[in-house]
Amino acid sequence: MDRRNFLKAAAIACTAAIPAKDLKANEKFKIDEDRVGVLVDTTICIGCRNCEWACKKAHNLSTEPLEKYSNREVFENKRRPNNKALTVVNQFYNPKNSQLPIDVKVQCMHCDEPACVSACIVHAITKHKEGPVTWDSTMCIGCRYCMVACPFQIPAFEYDKALQPKIMKCDFCIDRQKEGKLPACVEICPTETLTFGKRKDLIEIARDRIKRKPNRYSNHILGEHEVGGTSWLYLAGQDFSKLDFPKLVSDPAPGVTESIQHGIFAYFIPPIALYALLGGIMWINKNKSGEE
Amino acid sequence: MDFLMKPTLLKDKKFFTPGVIILILLAINAIVFLAFRFFSGLGSMTNLNNQNPWGIWIAIDVASGVALAAGGFTSAALGHIIHKNEYEVILRPALLTAMLGYTFVALGVFIDLGRYYYIWHPLVMWNGSSPLFEVGICVIIYVTVLYIEFIPIVCERFIGKVKLIASLSFLNKPIDSLLRFLDRSLSKTMFIFIIAGVVLSTLHQSSLGTLMVIAGPKMHPLWQTPILPLLFLLSAIGVGFPMIIFESLIASRSFGLKAEMHVLSKLGRMVGPILGIYLAFKIGDMFIRGTFVYLTEINTQSIMFVIEMLVGVIVPLRMFFSEKVLNSKLLLFFASTLTVIGVMLNRINTFLVAYSPPYALKSYFPSVGEISVTVGFIAILVLIYRVIVMNLPVISLPDKKLVHKTKYEIIGGSK
Numbered sequence: 001m002d003r004r005n006f007l008k009a010a011a012i013a014c015t016a017a018i019p020a021k022d023l024k025a026n027e028k029f030k031i032d033e034d035r036v037g038v039l040v041d042t043t044i045c046i047g048c049r050n051c052e053w054a055c056k057k058a059h060n061l062s063t064e065p066l067e068k069y070s071n072r073e074v075f076e077n078k079r080r081p082n083n084k085a086l087t088v089v090n091q092f093y094n095p096k097n098s099q100l101p102i103d104v105k106v107q108c109m110h111c112d113e114p115a116c117v118s119a120c121i122v123h124a125i126t127k128h129k130e131g132p133v134t135w136d137s138t139m140c141i142g143c144r145y146c147m148v149a150c151p152f153q154i155p156a157f158e159y160d161k162a163l164q165p166k167i168m169k170c171d172f173c174i175d176r177q178k179e180g181k182l183p184a185c186v187e188i189c190p191t192e193t194l195t196f197g198k199r200k201d202l203i204e205i206a207r208d209r210i211k212r213k214p215n216r217y218s219n220h221i222l223g224e225h226e227v228g229g230t231s232w233l234y235l236a237g238q239d240f241s242k243l244d245f246p247k248l249v250s251d252p253a254p255g256v257t258e259s260i261q262h263g264i265f266a267y268f269i270p271p272i273a274l275y276a277l278l279g280g281i282m283w284i285n286k287n288k289s290g291e292e
Numbered sequence: 293m294d295f296l297m298k299p300t301l302l303k304d305k306k307f308f309t310p311g312v313i314i315l316i317l318l319a320i321n322a323i324v325f326l327a328f329r330f331f332s333g334l335g336s337m338t339n340l341n342n343q344n345p346w347g348i349w350i351a352i353d354v355a356s357g358v359a360l361a362a363g364g365f366t367s368a369a370l371g372h373i374i375h376k377n378e379y380e381v382i383l384r385p386a387l388l389t390a391m392l393g394y395t396f397v398a399l400g401v402f403i404d405l406g407r408y409y410y411i412w413h414p415l416v417m418w419n420g421s422s423p424l425f426e427v428g429i430c431v432i433i434y435v436t437v438l439y440i441e442f443i444p445i446v447c448e449r450f451i452g453k454v455k456l457i458a459s460l461s462f463l464n465k466p467i468d469s470l471l472r473f474l475d476r477s478l479s480k481t482m483f484i485f486i487i488a489g490v491v492l493s494t495l496h497q498s499s500l501g502t503l504m505v506i507a508g509p510k511m512h513p514l515w516q517t518p519i520l521p522l523l524f525l526l527s528a529i530g531v532g533f534p535m536i537i538f539e540s541l542i543a544s545r546s547f548g549l550k551a552e553m554h555v556l557s558k559l560g561r562m563v564g565p566i567l568g569i570y571l572a573f574k575i576g577d578m579f580i581r582g583t584f585v586y587l588t589e590i591n592t593q594s595i596m597f598v599i600e601m602l603v604g605v606i607v608p609l610r611m612f613f614s615e616k617v618l619n620s621k622l623l624l625f626f627a628s629t630l631t632v633i634g635v636m637l638n639r640i641n642t643f644l645v646a647y648s649p650p651y652a653l654k655s656y657f658p659s660v661g662e663i664s665v666t667v668g669f670i671a672i673l674v675l676i677y678r679v680i681v682m683n684l685p686v687i688s689l690p691d692k693k694l695v696h697k698t699k700y701e702i703i704g705g706s707k
Contacts, residue, residue, distance in 0.1 A: 080651050082342050119506050121424040122417035141413050142406020144345035145424050150504045153649050156342040157406060159335025165406040246509065246650045256518050257506040258421045264495065264521075265420070271491055276374050278487045285375035 035131035035197035037231035045193040047103035051185035070290035083156040083168040108154045108170035110231035116146035118254030131231045132172035228252030299685035312571035315671040322668020325661040337661030343649045344656035351643035353400030356636045359528045365389020365493035366532030372486045381688040391438040430496035447475035498525040512593045513583045515646035528569040531635040533559040534628035541625045557618040564612035590632045596645045604634015
């Protein structure tokens, strides 16, 4: 192989790699200032679990009749959202008043910078600029990396299905929202535990509640800063770690991974440089052994 | 050296041995369990759940599989790019291992995917910020490159010898000219694929480490570090040669051949320094992040970490620096086996042991079905390896004909 051939082939190899430049990060996603969220005030919730029923109804999941939901025995175990229930309410002991247990609704937090969206191999999960994080059945390949990535351990998978198993998680009732309706859980909540609105307004409301009743609330809005901010925000009368919330830092969940990825693939320069370097070494060594 | 080595098919060896029959049974067992997986869903035969979405199919079949197939690219770098001719004899076996290894990595991914029939989606639906996407694309391209690198071996075997059964004999000529065409064009362009193979390997070996970084606090701090990609790359490079030594010694024993000790001990000599660098980074990282404190707690994680480091890194590191080990077939095999086990342990630890989700009801342990499939896949891989080396010129044997002609010549590195 002569030098010309080598250069020609190397040039072809390089040009072949260049269109792949689009691989690098999708443009910095602009999130809407007026994106919506829900404020969950756990000091108000009475644990009626109507939201669980409404959620199943809204997502065509099989459910018992609403009357059955007044059964308090389910609170004996801590439950997690799964492929059959996208939201659940858990009950915790209240150190301030043992007669008044604390009830906490759990569902997808709809992060502003979601780890699942960053992780998904095919972009099947989308963060909408209006707030919701949704999953697209037509793209998902079922690798379950979103479940590995999620810091709140929310996405669930239909392990019992041989064909078209789905990733199940709260979709913030995005279809109902498009029709101008409230999310099903917010609509049915009889106690105004759930407040739907613009996220920035909700933070104001939450701050205001803490300010007016500092004894009732601990001075912490969960979701304001955690993993870069979430659409769903929580207020509580005690430390959130006692209510089974994971301890999280305020750095966006996918942060480090994306920096590593984009570092290795900055405009595809490092891989092409490595290719050229190895090509050079090969060329030199081949000539050397040829001369011997 | 009295003999010139030449890749030869091991045609006169017996295929069925007691070991082979056990492998066939293991393979059948795996296929039975796989039927459940495909007809009743992943939940029917795995212990995977919403808390532990990934099991041994990802940790062993995929992550360890990729690492243990690293011999393909490290030997290509040594033999083709640095151009050390004396390693010629290990190139083809290493290439075959990498090719089969990656094929089974792809199969492992295929059976683990909930929607396996959408496995092609990443080719057209891109997410550049996902390390899994990068691993996927690199593995797809690399498998293709490995098969291309293997074509000349097939050409060498069949050019001028294509003899199909009577009804297909009209195809003999076209196939022969196709092989000749491939052989001719590849001999000029092969360097492109060889370099591409090395670049692709460094990329996805490291990105495989990036995979678990996003799990953040769900990962035990002994393994969770931003330099995971670097550690994965270094350990993959480190296990490349031990894996070649490991399988070369097994193959030579199984076929009753003389082991290539002079090449293998030379390979072994390079392992020590690489493992040393890996260990230095691993310990340096522990110092910087102050994760030594977690070793004072006694739990599954800390015990597994100590086993991984002692058995898989420190002991083989010491062994590879000893002349006695490098020159002894048995000890060299032992040291290589430890390194292979060490890297497998590291991948299992990173993907499974370190992964402790906050709301896990019980910790994950693989089901009988999962273990059966993993074991069965390894069995099938070994069987295919055996079929191929018996029918294609992969393993080098001393060539008697060449010996007579060249007996008194000084044989240099040239082909």
